[in-house]
Amino acid sequence: MDKKQGVYLCGGCGIAAASPLDGLEKVATKEFKVPHCRKHDFLCGEEGLKLIRDDIAAGTINQAVIAACSPRVNQDRFRFEGAQVIRANLREQVAWTQEQGAEDTAMAAADYLRMAITEAKKSAPPRAYEEGPYSERVMVVGGGIAGLTAAREAARAGYDVLLVEAGTALGGRMRDLSKRMPHKPPYAAPQENDIGTLIKAVEGEKRIAIRLGHRVTRTAGGPGKFTVELAANGTTVEEKVGAIVLATGWRPYDPNKLGHLGYGASPDVVTSLDLEAMLKSGAVKRRSNGAPAKTVAFIQCAGSRDPAHLPYCSSVCCGVSIRQALQLRAADPESSVYVLYDELRTPGTAEEFYRAAQRAGVVFVKCKVKSVGADLTVTIDDALLREEIPMAGLDLVVLATGMVPNSTDLFATGEGEVMPVPDIDPLSPIPVAGYAGEKPATAAKAAPVEVKGAPLLNLQYRQGPHLPILADGFADSHFICFPYETRRTGIYTCGPLRRPMDGAESAEDATGAALKAIQAIRNVVEGRALHPRSGDLSFPRINLNNCTKCRRCTVECPFGAIDETAEGFPIPNSTRCRRCGTCMGACPVRVISFENYSVDMLSSMIKAVEIPDEDEEKPRVLILACQNDAYPALDMAGINRAKMNTFVRVIPVRCLGSVSVLCISDALSSGYDGVMMMGCKAGDDYQCHFVRGSSIAQERMAKVGETLKSMALEKERVATFEIAIADSHKLPKMIDDFMAGIEAVGPNPFKGM
């Protein structure tokens, strides 16, 4: 289909006042010879929209370049059947941040229009890929409260569910509990353990197929077309599923490592779970002599929040000890129950539960436990009395042990409940290849960690069989922004595999994960991208004719979306892809591109900007801004009418990971004085929406110095910045400072060459 471009200039919101539309019209019609250009003072109004719709209906245009507000706003208004829309941001980044009517403002507006028209030329409307048929079944791994809830919720939403549990019965850890923490008002007393009701509900659900005693031994494919192999007693079956919810739960921290808290010194030093078994059996007795336990002390944070053991707070142990203490007090009013804590953590309604325990006469002592003797004398350093107190005459000492996520399957390898910390190298398995072919910078950082336990899903991915985890062993996800997402598309984690949480929280979490799985299936069936580019139809196309088999794309993809053929060619898995473009930024020969996003497009846009001669003293700095945080922050600066440097030109990119070093050298060789790369925070506490994109970009940019050296340019000309969405107020100064640095090194000698 022939491309019929039309340019629409909006004069509203102060755009016409900042930069006369006639000048812009000339850019479109004279400079770019766009045959069709219209002006309107209120383009997003009904009259303005009708202008565009009529042109589309008449067949005059099938691609509209709309020079108006930011592409982030009015998306619903500027969406037309039958025409691709490209936006030029003349409002937030020109009219609202630059001086009205100034020559430099008009130049900026013209440049943004040039970039948009160029982008339109290099862009085609994306077509959804179709690789069906897809499976719309959800597989849930783990039959505890999280898994059961996920299965039930998915089934109730109308999806078939395959529920896989390695054990012989459903219910998970909840099955062993005598009672559970309150999860309904008034949150003041232990509640009945109602896991049986949930198990019955799941068993009665027609849409749920339950596979007990099965393990997942192999997972291949991608969302919508996972092929999983389930094994039980040596026999295997193969199933097709569309999305996977992982709810493999937790295991208690190995108490044998808690010798300093007396574990093993006396049979009367027990763990929370040991006490739970006693409470369930109805008789809390001393193990040493069978006498009833009348004076009991709970030691909180047994292993948790201890750098030598579990560095994190296990979150539930305070609530569990409060519940058990209440049960002990209720069973025997003559009992004395002590809870020895350093910090009691009772968030939300748990505070009510805490107060109920205080009311019931449970004695809470803020202290640090110094030692636990074989005679059960617990010596504490009382924080409020500031003296050492020997607590003698205890019948039972209970260690509130923490939660360890089951991020690998230790039973499958016969390792039982051994505690590997960390299970998997959190930064695995991506050694980022340097752009010029040097050794990866991260290679020397950490010795390979011995992985204990079998992979949960045994993923048949280029990037290894394991699900990437965080430093503490929990599945990698963004805690606040996108908690259920893992680094493997279509696979969602919930419950204590994600972070320590109790039964009620796990159930809520599982509901979320089930909905994410359904969302994944729906998007895949429609050929659309998943979070965070939800709904995006574009897809990376790889021109294998020119591929050099360097494997950078397969190594750097943050989601393991690209596999390799035996010959080493990349095979993209369409449904695993999140469209971040990290592969595009990685490719040294530019063979990976999207229909509406490519290195060629970015380079052409960069070159479309008019670079004034050196003697005009109008420097130009290119800003490549991540669409997720940096670009909105720049827009926000505009909304706040912040004065912005007039010499910058901003191009939004999908992720800094999608920026090829070739774009940088193109910018510098065409005369830009500097390049600012604005992306999200990288590292362990990343804010990158594509998890690894910004850190990959930073590693690539660390090597950009050599490119600059080969061009005989100063290294100050290129810099990377970490911008959060709330940083808009810092941007004007940041840009001015960078500009001052550029002025210090002088104009780019490539200008005008």
Place this chain on the structure above:
Amino acid sequence: MSAAAPAKRNYDLGFARWVYQNVEGGDRLSLCMQCGMCSGSCPIGAKMDQGPRKLFMMIRAGMKDAVLTSDTLWNCTQCYNCVVRCPRQIKVTNILQGLARVAVAEGYVTERPTARFAKAFWRSLRMFGRTDERIVTALFYFSSGLKAGIDLGLKNLPIAQRMIKAGRMHLGLPHRAKGAAELRAILDKAAAIEKGEGAKP
């Protein structure tokens, strides 16, 4: 302010629970969150071994001996500042008084001016149904011996004279409250009940 920790202390892990269950106001003591409002509000906190907050923590630590020998129990002036201000509505004053009674009953305290003063106060109350300054002071002064009684009386004579002048103390017979006999009966009954049913730690 806090006394140096004695070399050896007795700890009783059941003490806290016993106090919660048996001392007046103790049922709310378990709600103490150690904010220190009581100690901070106490006008004579500086004259105590430890403020109420610390005393309550000592109860939790099972330091029965140290709690029952503490002068905090006796130096409380019952101004009720702490009771009014306690965010957990703990009746601090009642608890201190209750603990003082336990201290006497258990023999932790035998010789204590405040205890003698309290006894003098109650004797006057029992006799007349109300207190008479002269009788209370006389009983209190002579409770520590004849010589000491005379010395104290002479020493404080100028104060008494000024009080008489100001009309704060009269010279006639002690006033008797209406129904003093009934009050005496009530007090006797209470004492009997306490003797019969009073729990011991």
